[in-house]
Amino acid sequence: MPAGGRVSVLPYGALRRAMAIDPAVEVGVEQLVGRARANDEPVAGVAPSRLALRRLRRNKIALTFGMLFVVVVAVCLAAPYWSHDVAHTDAFKNHITDQVDVGGKLKDVVSTDGVPIGPTWHGRFFLGADESGRDIAVRLLYGGRTSLMIGTGAATLTILLAVALGTLSGYFGGWTDTIISRTLDIFWSFPVLLLGIALGTALALGGLQLGPVEIGGDSLLIPLLIIALVYTPYMARPLRGQVLALREKEFVEAARAQGLGPFRIMFSEILPNLSSTIIVFFPLMIANAILLEAALSFLGAGVRAPRPSWGTMISDGVAKIVSGPHQAIVPGAMLVLAVLALNVFGDGVRDAFDPRSKLRVER
């Protein structure tokens, strides 16, 4: 540290990272404590991931919210049962001219002046109907399947792409690195939403042909692929940085000296060291992907009507908010619940696994 002068006007991390306590040191301390307790009995070392899990288990708030997300997923998976056994309708059937029995009284599903019924808190139209007389609760559950499928699918694909690109460019360097990094930079400098809408509109018109596989314009895979693509640079860049540092470590050098090939090294030496970053990214990435799906659907470049997703439902509800605000509130609240659960849980995971990482995704 420079003597005298003001210290530590630091750019994001740089020096601070070098000075901060290394997680390895922390591991050592906990191991020592364990050993002291065991009174000279030989103890097995504890893996960093075990310690991280232990830290996560102590974080009750994060765990509660993690459970909440699991509940949301389970409820959405149960959509067919709710639809068939409780609501007695599906996500598309409209009941504009029907009446529903609410606690003994018969009420119009959609009144003559076009106002849909609010939450009945009974089996049929539990959360009310929309302007077309469709059961919002049923659509919410089926929509949740769509949104969660796109969210988790896109997050998984983002991670696969980012790990592949980040590892290749970080490990090989040179031309490989230049080409991959510049390509990522270009995608990076596009505003996420603009790129998303452009791709969404373009692909919805023509569909997509990937070799022998043909994806129709209304397929859910289209928003999934788009979201995965636009988020890839946000994850590939930090991973590349990590690989750059790992490449110079002794154990990689040792592997090289043993005559292991580059792909073998990447897979069995580098990849395990990226695992904590990947674990930290995953829940936060799902949350962002769900939000982006909603935004794209709102702008007409995501999931296609009449298929429900939380995004299309919010978008419909916002357009028809005057006839009944519950049409917008219900799907929005459900989405916020799921995303919040993921964010709080993801926060806890980050604190446990990699407290110094800073994930930032543009929206």
Add this chain to the structure above:
Amino acid sequence: MARFIVRRAISMAAVLFVISVVTFAIFNVIPNGDPAYRLAGRNQTPAQLDAIRRTWGFDKPVTVQYARTMQKIFTGDLISYSNQVNVVGEIRQGFPRTLSLAVGAGIMWMFFAIALGLYTAVKAGRFADRFLTVLALIGISMPVFWVGALMNYYLGFKAGIFPNGGYVPLTQNPLQWAYHLIMPWTALSLLFIGFYSRVLRSNVLDTMSDDYVRTARAKGISERRILLRHVLRNSIIPIVTLFGLDFGSVVGGSAILTEVVFDLQGVGQYAAESIGQLDIPPVLAITMFGAFFVVMSNTVVDVVYAALDPRIRLS
């Protein structure tokens, strides 16, 4: 410094060039994307289509089309395909609205983020910290168009406290300007307040354990002064970086959702509408415009950085 500027200018030009090529390419490979159909309107005949292709130059090779479009962006007479208005004129009309949104929201989110970040750091671990942290996470988790729509409905339509839509230029009536923009500002700020305050909180907590803070305490400086003069000053740098980038992208029209839900008719909304109609000229112009601001703010951030921290060199 001069070398830095020259190098940045070159790389900026390169980035803008590549972005324009990519955007143009995306729209050119679309099947059914032929703009001649949209220009001809309904009941078109093959002869009409041919005539339109000839007058607009769609029969020329793609490279020539690209060069022409780019040339028109810079001379300012680029015409949109869907309604044949001057694109540069439209952007010029939308820009004050987008800028108003960015400036007001920027001040709002910086102010509240710093206040919240400092407060939660000071109260770290206590109830107030936990509670506000959850609030911040809720702010991050809400889609802005949903919040915006609910504000519009409850505060504007139902209660009539704030006006629904409409924009009054600042030069015409500053009070009405702010009054009409306060809901969009709030909606846009929520996400940023949530995110920035969390970053600031963890930075402040990091900095508080630094040696010079202990020294300052030992010298008997009041906690308040330590926090504002010593800690905040050093932990605010990452926030300044983020602010530069986000502010630049909002000015460049990336607050599309906010603009659309409040019908601000800014640059971002224009972009979204044009993309929906596959109208290449405005999309190309706005993408370039937006990327320009993003790259510019990147550069400004680097310069500010170097000014804040003498150890950083511009290279």
